[in-house]
Amino acid sequence: MNLIRSTKDQFQFRLGGREKRLLLDLLKLYPCLPVARQPLSKSGGLPDQETAQGLLDEALAEQRQENRRQLQALLADPGRFQEQETGWRLSLSPADLEWLLQILNDIRVGSWVRLGSPEERLAQLDEKTAPHYWAMEMSGRFQMQFLEAMQGPN
Amino acid sequence: MAETAAPELLPGTIQEAEEKPRSNLEPGYMVICWNDPVNYMDYVTHVFQVVFGWARRKAEFHMRQVHEQGKSVLARESMEKAEHYVHQLQKYSLHATMERDE
Numbered sequence: 001m002n003l004i005r006s007t008k009d010q011f012q013f014r015l016g017g018r019e020k021r022l023l024l025d026l027l028k029l030y031p032c033l034p035v036a037r038q039p040l041s042k043s044g045g046l047p048d049q050e051t052a053q054g055l056l057d058e059a060l061a062e063q064r065q066e067n068r069r070q071l072q073a074l075l076a077d078p079g080r081f082q083e084q085e086t087g088w089r090l091s092l093s094p095a096d097l098e099w100l101l102q103i104l105n106d107i108r109v110g111s112w113v114r115l116g117s118p119e120e121r122l123a124q125l126d127e128k129t130a131p132h133y134w135a136m137e138m139s140g141r142f143q144m145q146f147l148e149a150m151q152g153p154n
Numbered sequence: 155m156a157e158t159a160a161p162e163l164l165p166g167t168i169q170e171a172e173e174k175p176r177s178n179l180e181p182g183y184m185v186i187c188w189n190d191p192v193n194y195m196d197y198v199t200h201v202f203q204v205v206f207g208w209a210r211r212k213a214e215f216h217m218r219q220v221h222e223q224g225k226s227v228l229a230r231e232s233m234e235k236a237e238h239y240v241h242q243l244q245k246y247s248l249h250a251t252m253e254r255d256e
Contacts, residue, residue: 105247
């Protein structure tokens with residue numbers, strides 16, 4: 001995937017056919033992170049922490065619903081991917097890109113959690129772990145390319 | 155610089171330390187980001203810039219603190235604001251919590 005053009009309002013990327021399929025297959029994995037994964041506080045010294053935790057979980061669940069709806073709309077939008085002679089052109093607004101970063105990171109961290117949250121790189125993969133490892137690595141790769149595009153030339 | 159005079163006490167008066175309940179609006183809560191081995195350093199820097207509106211240099215400083223020291227205190231805020239920031243950081247799947255600033 002290469003950035004071919006960026007303006008204040010739009011980023012355009014060129015993807016090969018396999019890259020496009022890879023990105024779409026990855027995005028279909030969303031959401032990956034378990035619901036209510038994180039505590040609001042580690043020490044637990046907050047007033048009425050249970051209520052606050054409930055509100056946080058609720059807000060994150062709503063966010064996830066909204067992300068899923070937005071993702072379905074993006075995947076169904078025929079104008080997003082335009083076929084070119086050499087592959088596909090993907091057009092995204094800065095807001096789309098920011099939001100896609102969250103989606104990809106959910107897939108990356110969620111896949112890592114499914115691998116058992118390893119501290120080190122896995123020494124060996126098997127049938128069970130390979131798909132999660134693949135999703136973690138691939139989502140990270142797209143994330144980095146989107147980040148580079150957003151940061152521009154240093 | 156002049157020193158502040160100590161308040162005079164009447165004989166027999168016992169001065170008690172005044173303990174005020176911490177208001178939800180006081181900056182009594184720390185927003186902390188914890189290290190994990192999965193989030194990319196560039197991604198963490200980017201999220202700090204977006205969520206707190208920081209310049210890249212400041213965001214990188216805190217990202218390095220997370221990476222090298224295991225955590226970084228990103229803000230000291232009222233309870234509501236700290237909750238807001240934790241929500242924003244968790245939305246980006248970062249490992250963030252809020253703790254009482256004691």
